[in-house]
Amino acid sequence: MKILVPVKRVVDYNVKVRVKADHSDVEVANVKFSMNPFDEIAVEEAVRLKEKGAATEVIAVSAGVTQSQETLRSALAIGADGAILIATDVKLEPLAVAKLLKAVVDKEAPKLVILGKQAIDDDANQTGQMLAALLDWPQATFASKVEISGDTVRVTREIDGGSETLELDLPAIVTTDLRLNEPRYATLPNIMKAKKKPLETLKPEDLGVDVAPRLTLLEATDPPERAAGIKVADVAALVDKLKNEAKVL
Amino acid sequence: MTTLVIAEHDGRQIKGATLNTLAAAQKLGADIHLLIAGSSLGDLAQAATQISGVAQVLVADADHLKDELAENLAAQILAIAGGYDAIVFPGTTSGKNTAPRVAAKLDVQQISDIISVEAPDTFKRPMYAGNVIAKVKTADTKRVLTVRTTAFDPIAATGGSATITTLTPAAAVTKSRFAGRELAKSERPELTAAKIIVSGGRGMGSAEAFKLLEPLADKLGAAMGASRAAVDAGYVPNDWQVGQTGKIVAPQLYIAVGISGAIQHLAGMKDSKVIVAINKDADAPIFGVADYGLVADLFQAVPELVAKL
Numbered sequence: 001m002k003i004l005v006p007v008k009r010v011v012d013y014n015v016k017v018r019v020k021a022d023h024s025d026v027e028v029a030n031v032k033f034s035m036n037p038f039d040e041i042a043v044e045e046a047v048r049l050k051e052k053g054a055a056t057e058v059i060a061v062s063a064g065v066t067q068s069q070e071t072l073r074s075a076l077a078i079g080a081d082g083a084i085l086i087a088t089d090v091k092l093e094p095l096a097v098a099k100l101l102k103a104v105v106d107k108e109a110p111k112l113v114i115l116g117k118q119a120i121d122d123d124a125n126q127t128g129q130m131l132a133a134l135l136d137w138p139q140a141t142f143a144s145k146v147e148i149s150g151d152t153v154r155v156t157r158e159i160d161g162g163s164e165t166l167e168l169d170l171p172a173i174v175t176t177d178l179r180l181n182e183p184r185y186a187t188l189p190n191i192m193k194a195k196k197k198p199l200e201t202l203k204p205e206d207l208g209v210d211v212a213p214r215l216t217l218l219e220a221t222d223p224p225e226r227a228a229g230i231k232v233a234d235v236a237a238l239v240d241k242l243k244n245e246a247k248v249l
Numbered sequence: 250m251t252t253l254v255i256a257e258h259d260g261r262q263i264k265g266a267t268l269n270t271l272a273a274a275q276k277l278g279a280d281i282h283l284l285i286a287g288s289s290l291g292d293l294a295q296a297a298t299q300i301s302g303v304a305q306v307l308v309a310d311a312d313h314l315k316d317e318l319a320e321n322l323a324a325q326i327l328a329i330a331g332g333y334d335a336i337v338f339p340g341t342t343s344g345k346n347t348a349p350r351v352a353a354k355l356d357v358q359q360i361s362d363i364i365s366v367e368a369p370d371t372f373k374r375p376m377y378a379g380n381v382i383a384k385v386k387t388a389d390t391k392r393v394l395t396v397r398t399t400a401f402d403p404i405a406a407t408g409g410s411a412t413i414t415t416l417t418p419a420a421a422v423t424k425s426r427f428a429g430r431e432l433a434k435s436e437r438p439e440l441t442a443a444k445i446i447v448s449g450g451r452g453m454g455s456a457e458a459f460k461l462l463e464p465l466a467d468k469l470g471a472a473m474g475a476s477r478a479a480v481d482a483g484y485v486p487n488d489w490q491v492g493q494t495g496k497i498v499a500p501q502l503y504i505a506v507g508i509s510g511a512i513q514h515l516a517g518m519k520d521s522k523v524i525v526a527i528n529k530d531a532d533a534p535i536f537g538v539a540d541y542g543l544v545a546d547l548f549q550a551v552p553e554l555v556a557k558l
Binding site for chain 2: 094228
């Protein structure tokens with residue numbers, strides 16, 4: 001069974017992003033990029049399924065600028081067997097990415113696609129569900145446990161107030177939540193090995209997908225500042241402020 | 250011009266998030282229809298007709314709609330989507346699960362987590378864990394939106410007089426099956442609906458020490474939350490997590506105990522009306538957003554606070 005894992009190159013989660021002075025967008029020049037953390041969990045899960053014998057091959061795929069190759073090499077270093085880059089300079093929106101991924105799925109015929117639940121740059125939380133819709137496949141989002149048995153996958157997923165378990169017929173879509181696993185650190189030998197693994201490059205045109213954006217970013221701004229309040233001397237002063245000034249008690 | 254809002258409910262009552270979502274939908278300026286999909290809905294639809302600002306309540310009642318499976322809920326929405334210019338979901342786990350499925354089938358680029366409606370085609374939404382607010386305009390004629398419910402004050406649950414329309418249930422999709430649900434049983438209010446929240450961070454030090462916050466929460470009738478650091482450390486369950494990748498909350502009073510104030514946590518709680526921070530590190534970023542900061546050892550301050558309330 002083949003597993004496809006889409007990965008996205010995003011501004012590293014440790015970077016505090018800033019908006020450009022003209023408010024046209026976010027400043028991403030000279031900042032560090034990494035694999036989206038939720039996608040790292042997705043790669044780890046796919047590799048573990050392969051190590052357990054539930055899968056035979058893990059293919060990583062990324063859509064975006066040429067430098068996304070580095071993100072794919074990271075996935076290969078974790079343990080993916082091969083990689084596909086869909087190279088484009090167009091700023092891709094989730095619907096366009098889902099269409100590109102559908103074309104890759106049609107070509108590669110995986111039985112399972114594992115994606116991160118959201119990317120930490122646009123925070124959209126859409127691509128997995130959209131891909132499931134375009135393929136007419138069942139979905140289990142926000143997964144904290146994934147077990148394959150025969151032609152089905154059993155997924156425990158995080159929901160408001162607890163968790164629930166779904167059983168899906170394969171082929172299926174799973175998106176990862178934080179608790180699913182802790183991704184391994186790629187070892188140096190594996191990083192070296194990753195450089196020799198196959199990486200195919202395609203273009204959106206090769207897949208016959210129109211990736212033109214639907215949204216226009218009119219303005220990017222800092223969130224409204226919350227003014228810092230005051231420090232209180234002790235617990236008694238705190239209780240007094242809450243009762244008499246803020247009147248929330 | 251009509252807007253379809255997808256109701257969040259538990260089979261017995263309409264959940265609060267629906268009222269915030271309706272408030273956002275009202276700003277689109279069109280008539281609003283409210284879809285209630287589920288099974289054995291009984292009086293639920295009748296109660297929903299009382300919500301102010303709703304013109305029509307649409308009811309889809311079938312066994313396969315019981316468990317909010319995205320495949321079935323999306324199919325039900327798509328069956329009527331043709332008649333609407335905008336389809337609006339609460340930004341809950343259920344809304345986030347289903348909305349993109351609907352959007353993709355309609356060939357619409359969804360706009361997630363809107364925090365304001367600037368025009369019927371222009372919205373503001375947070376990105377980068379709330380560090381950037383984007384104003385985006387869509388070229389799609391239909392809009393599929395999810396709503397950051399804390400950004401909109403709920404509309405009144407009473408005073409309306411909507412009509413009820415019963416829908417033919419869409420055909421069941423059987424590729425996914427519900428196998429069980431474990432909801433945390435708690436006497437405390439739900440995190441996203443609570444008026445007061447007591448939250449703990451890594452500074453609590455252990456799962457046992459975290460229990461120190463329980464008397465405080467009990468006394469205040471508060472929900473309990475946690476930072477991602479506390480969840481990752483295994484002190485509390487994952488569904489307690491407040492932050493960009495967890496729950497987004499905006500209570501009247503948020504008490505952060507032993508929480509340093511990482512960006513990802515602040516993104517989930519900084520719309521709270523009053524924020525209190527208790528931390529022994531005077532330089533912790535949480536003090537930058539707190540209305541009242543107390544630099545103190547939490548193991549002394551929290552019991553003292555309980556005693557003085």
